[in-house]
Amino acid sequence: DVVMTQSPLSLSVTLGQPASISCRSSQSVVYSDGNTYLSWFLQRPGQSPRRLIYKISDRDSGVPDRFSGSGSGTDFTLKISSVEAEDFGVYYCMQGSHWPNTFGQGTKLEIK
Amino acid sequence: EVQLVESGGGLVQPGGSLRLSCAASAFPFSRSWMAWVRQAPGKGLEWVAIVNPDGSERAYVDSVKGRFTVSRDNAKNSLFLQMNSLRAEDTAVYYCGRDPEFGAIDIWGQGTMVTVSS
Numbered sequence: 001d002v003v004m005t006q007s008p009l010s011l012s013v014t015l016g017q018p019a020s021i022s023c024r025s026s027q028s029v030v031y032s033d034g035n036t037y038l039s040w041f042l043q044r045p046g047q048s049p050r051r052l053i054y055k056i057s058d059r060d061s062g063v064p065d066r067f068s069g070s071g072s073g074t075d076f077t078l079k080i081s082s083v084e085a086e087d088f089g090v091y092y093c094m095q096g097s098h099w100p101n102t103f104g105q106g107t108k109l110e111i112k
Numbered sequence: 113e114v115q116l117v118e119s120g121g122g123l124v125q126p127g128g129s130l131r132l133s134c135a136a137s138a139f140p141f142s143r144s145w146m147a148w149v150r151q152a153p154g155k156g157l158e159w160v161a162i163v164n165p166d167g168s169e170r171a172y173v174d175s176v177k178g179r180f181t182v183s184r185d186n187a188k189n190s191l192f193l194q195m196n197s198l199r200a201e202d203t204a205v206y207y208c209g210r211d212p213e214f215g216a217i218d219i220w221g222q223g224t225m226v227t228v229s230s
Contacts, residue, residue: 001174037214041157048207048223049149049157054216092157096215100173101147101159 006104019080023093037096044089114138121224134191134208142186145211150204
């Protein structure tokens with residue numbers, strides 16, 4: 001199985017400051033069609049996860065443009081350009097290129 | 113309103129069985145890949161299973177293979193997860209989700225709690 005490793009596992013950020021989460025896969029998550037199926041999700045306490053980004057960098061509608069995804073192959077990053085209060089929660093990366101799909105351990109973002 | 117609603121969770125003894133259901137509305141369910149994802153108490157997300165639109169193709173995480181079966185009834189816009197030989201480590205909130213493209217689950221249910229304990 002593809003192991004997804006996130007870092008850091010927790011992050012405390014002052015409002016208005018940037019934040020960055022790394023996600024590394026144990027093998028390439030480039031699919032045979034040439035696409036890389038790497039998504040990012042946010043789960044707030046007591047809520048279901050919500051998709052933010054798919055295929056590395058495509059942002060979902062309604063997701064603020066302060067969120068951006070980047071990377072390739074085995075190395076991916078989620079960046080928040082200026083953290084706002086509503087950004088708290090646990091962020092997960094997930095690869096969908098190989099079965100079983102696998103999630104990272106999660107990164108808990110706290111607001112200072 | 114686009115939504116998924118899970119049901120069927122509860123308390124079950126080790127070795128027992130449970131069938132989860134997921135009712136879909138306001139999106140083309142019969143053309144959608146559907147997945148189950150679980151989350152043990154205080155832990156992260158774990159992908160469990162997936163089924164293609166006509167139910168002919170399925171995949172599972174190794175830890176549930178041979179014990180869990182994912183199925184669907186497109187006429188009733190419903191997804192199911194039959195869970196047999198349940199173990200304590202299967203205790204989790206189970207979410208169903210629509211997977212429009214290789215793991216990028218864009219619609220999530222509210223989850224249903226399964227507790228395996230004597």
